[in-house]
Amino acid sequence: MRKLATLVALLTTLSLHAQDSYQFTTVIDLEATPIISQGRTGTCWSFSASSFIESEIIRLTGKMINLSEMYTVRQTYMDKAENYVMRQGLANFSEGGLAHDVLNSIKANGLVPNEAYNGLDEGSNYHNHAEMVAVLESMVKTYADNPGEKLSKKWRPAVSAVLDVYLGKAPETFAYEGKTYTPQSFLKMTQINPDDYVSITSFNHADFYSSFILNIPDNFSNGSFYNLPLDEFIRTLDNSLENGYSVEFDCDVSEPTFSAKHGLAIIPEDAQNNKVALEGLYPELAVSQQFRQDEFENFTTTDDHLMHIMGLVNDQKGNKYYKVKNSWGNNSDRIGNDGFINMSESYMRLKTISITVHKDAIPKDIAKKLGLK
Known part of the structure; x- marks a missing residue:
C-alpha cells in the first residue's frame, strides 16, 4: 500500500509539472530585423537601439534595413573620449552607453547601412573589442593625466586613428540599392527624426512628471529621462506595443531568474522557487514603487543590458510577458525562442531602468502630464 501511495504521489507530481510547463500564446508581434550577436563587446546599447530604429523604419517606410551598429559605436567613442579627457579623467569611459547615445549620434552623424560599414576585421564575422578598448582606455587616461603638463591638440586625431585601425574609417558617401548617399541623406531616406523619441523611467527620488538626469554609470552623456509613476510607466509601455510601436529598454539581467537559455525572465514570489520557476509556472512577486526604488x-538593480521589446505573449493562465529581442545570438534551447526572451510583467516592473519610445506612442493623458502635448 505504501508503494502504491508513493507511486500515485510521483505520478501526480509529474502530471502537475507537465501541466504547469510554460505554454505561450502570441498577443502582439511587431516586425523586427533578425537577431544578431554583439560578439565580445559591451555595445548592447548600439545593437538594441539600432534594432529599435530598424523597426521604426519598417513602421514608417516598409523598408527592412540592416543598420550599422559600429558606425554609431565609432562616432560615440569620440564623444566618450572628449568627455573623459576634458573632465581630466573624472568621468566614465567604458564600452557602455544608452539609447539616447544612439539618437544623439544619429542626429549629429546620420545613419549608415551595415553593408557600407560593418566594423569587422577583414575575413571576420564576429566582433571582439577587447584589445581596442584596452588601447583606448590607456590612451585617454594618459591624456587626462597630462604627463607633458600641457595637453597638445594631437590627442583627438590620435584616438580617431585608433578607431579607424580597429573599426575602419567612417564613410562619407556610400552606395545602397543603386543610389549614392551620405550618412545624412540616408537618414532622410529612412524618415527617422531623432527628436521624436524620448526616454522614460520610474523612480521616486525625483519628481514625477518631470525630467531629470538619471545617475547611472553608462549615462556618460548626462541624458535626461521623463519620470512616471510605475503603473503609468507600464501603461506607456503597453500602449506603445498595442499601437504598433516597439520599445527600446535598459534593464538588469544579473538575476538568476533571467535566463537566455530558457528564453525567460521572471521574479518568483518565493525566491526558493527561482530555479524550478524557469521550468514551470509559479506565483510571481507583486512589485511596488517603493520596492523598485529600494532595489535600485x-x-x-543595476543598468546591465539594453534590449528591444517587440511584442506581448500570454501564458496559459493569462499572465502577460514581453517578447524581448536580445543581442546574444540564437542561443536559446527552448523551441521557438531563438534568442528571444519572454519577460514577465513582474520582472519588467522591478528590473527595468528605462524605456525609449516614440513620443506618439505615449498615452495622451500621460503625454499631457509630461508637457509633450
Whole structure:
C-alpha cells in the first residue's frame, strides 16, 4: 500500500509539472530585423537601439534595413573620449552607453547601412573589442593625466586613428540599392527624426512628471529621462506595443531568474522557487514603487543590458510577458525562442531602468502630464 501511495504521489507530481510547463500564446508581434550577436563587446546599447530604429523604419517606410551598429559605436567613442579627457579623467569611459547615445549620434552623424560599414576585421564575422578598448582606455587616461603638463591638440586625431585601425574609417558617401548617399541623406531616406523619441523611467527620488538626469554609470552623456509613476510607466509601455510601436529598454539581467537559455525572465514570489520557476509556472512577486526604488538604491538593480521589446505573449493562465529581442545570438534551447526572451510583467516592473519610445506612442493623458502635448 505504501508503494502504491508513493507511486500515485510521483505520478501526480509529474502530471502537475507537465501541466504547469510554460505554454505561450502570441498577443502582439511587431516586425523586427533578425537577431544578431554583439560578439565580445559591451555595445548592447548600439545593437538594441539600432534594432529599435530598424523597426521604426519598417513602421514608417516598409523598408527592412540592416543598420550599422559600429558606425554609431565609432562616432560615440569620440564623444566618450572628449568627455573623459576634458573632465581630466573624472568621468566614465567604458564600452557602455544608452539609447539616447544612439539618437544623439544619429542626429549629429546620420545613419549608415551595415553593408557600407560593418566594423569587422577583414575575413571576420564576429566582433571582439577587447584589445581596442584596452588601447583606448590607456590612451585617454594618459591624456587626462597630462604627463607633458600641457595637453597638445594631437590627442583627438590620435584616438580617431585608433578607431579607424580597429573599426575602419567612417564613410562619407556610400552606395545602397543603386543610389549614392551620405550618412545624412540616408537618414532622410529612412524618415527617422531623432527628436521624436524620448526616454522614460520610474523612480521616486525625483519628481514625477518631470525630467531629470538619471545617475547611472553608462549615462556618460548626462541624458535626461521623463519620470512616471510605475503603473503609468507600464501603461506607456503597453500602449506603445498595442499601437504598433516597439520599445527600446535598459534593464538588469544579473538575476538568476533571467535566463537566455530558457528564453525567460521572471521574479518568483518565493525566491526558493527561482530555479524550478524557469521550468514551470509559479506565483510571481507583486512589485511596488517603493520596492523598485529600494532595489535600485541598494544596487541590487543595476543598468546591465539594453534590449528591444517587440511584442506581448500570454501564458496559459493569462499572465502577460514581453517578447524581448536580445543581442546574444540564437542561443536559446527552448523551441521557438531563438534568442528571444519572454519577460514577465513582474520582472519588467522591478528590473527595468528605462524605456525609449516614440513620443506618439505615449498615452495622451500621460503625454499631457509630461508637457509633450
